Amino acid sequence: MTDLSKVLPTKSATVEAIESYWKQRGTSEKPRTYLGASSIGVECSRQLWYNFRHCSTSQFDGRLYRLFNRGHREEATFVEELRGIGCEVHEFDNDGNQFEVIACDGHFKGHTDGAALGVPEAPKTWHLLEMKTASAKSFAKTKRDGVEKDKPQHYAQMQVYMHLTGLKRALYMVVNKDNDELYTERLKHDSKRAQSYIDKAQMIIDASTPPERISDKPDSWACKFCDAKELCHGTSEDIAVPVPSLSCRNCVYSTASQDGKWICDKTGSEAKAVCSNHLFIPALVGFAEPTDSLENKDGSAVIEFTSDDGTVWHHGNDRDAGQFSSHDLMTLPRNLVTLPNAKKKEALHNLEARYSTALDNVESIWRGPVDNVRDEFEKRYNVPMSNPDATQDGDGWTAAEFRPHCCVIVYGNKAEIREDKN
Secondary structure (H helix, E strand, C coil), X not given: CCCHHHCCCCCCHHHHHHHHHHHHHHHCCCCCCCEEHHHCCCCCHHHHHHXXXXXXXXXXXXXXXXXXXXXXXXXXXXXHHHHHCCCEEECCCCXXXXXXXXXXXXXEEEECCCEEECCCCCCCCCEEEEEEEECHHHHHHHHHHCHHHHCHHHHHHHHHHHHHHCCCEEEEEEEECCCCCEEEEEEECCHHHHHHHHHHHHHHHHCCCCCCCCCCCCCCHHHHCCCCHHHHHCCCCCCCCCCCCCCHHHECCEEECHHHCEEECCCCCECCCCCCCCXXXXXXXXXXXXXXXXXXXXXXXXXXXXXXXXXXEEECCCHHHCCECHHHHCCCCHHHHCEEECCCCEEECCHHXXXXXXXXXXXXXXXXEHHHHHHHHHHXXXXXXXXXXXXXXXXXXXXXXXXXXXXXXXXXXXXXXXXXXC
């Protein structure tokens, strides 16, 4: 009998449509503009830095986005139940929004689930509210081990909220989604712990480069499921710099400023939208190290990188000079940033780009027929033109480099000698 299970749909068209709706709704949300208090308990500061700098984003299917929304819907039930047992509950401010807490010049924020007075265990004490849903397995662990041990992110979140609102107690409420069992736990404000989380946030905000990795092994448990794994460890072959989008935050010129704003160090004004000056923070290029900084004749900056395999290439915005722009690096595979040196069997940068006259330090000192270039070269440098340090063929050109500072480039029947004046 033919097995049709492999070709028949596993979900109804209605389910697929609903999950597609939630997927579209979830992915259409703009990235968070601040470091969230709800995530400050994440152990890896580097992961938080990538999120804050818009270098990584979580990808979920429609079912999970729907599941997250179920957690939000449950909050109304918790509030109804608390009021039903006589508590006074405030979950929204005068404008109908969740209460917001802010620190670190507006770059660290959170939104509380509310506050309640009349909790049976301490009816005269205001309690910060934190409401969650959990699977049966997760619920059992929290009930057994307590919030601080089992849910360190939730614990850190509540400590920060209490610290910034002045509340001294928190009521953690969680419901088992499988059988509706409830668990509550009261927590005390710990000022030292709370301040340590805020200090951690400030460190992440101020850091111009990613903090240390939590592990140097991309397949470790700490890194295995991280959205920034390929970027962090430089393991992506498909994309040279795998970020979800260009942002002022992942540009080398951006600096976090007051009131939650970002300043462009290039223009001195507020950084609001990506411009043509964008260059990636060098540490985001996981497979290469910055080895020099140059300048095009128009004043735009160029960062020279040396890849792990020895390839030298330029990150800049002059395409005619063979430079790789930020858009190139976030869309092109890594192997297109590698050009082999056929003569020495070693990786080499694009020689035409390396000696581009668009660079402020490069000058064309001679142009003429290809038949005359050898005599001109040997007359100028008093060495034979028979032993270049590197050669390279490009699209319509051939180049020979004579280190430290000279390159001969041949275009058909024309030739040119260029010097690096540095």
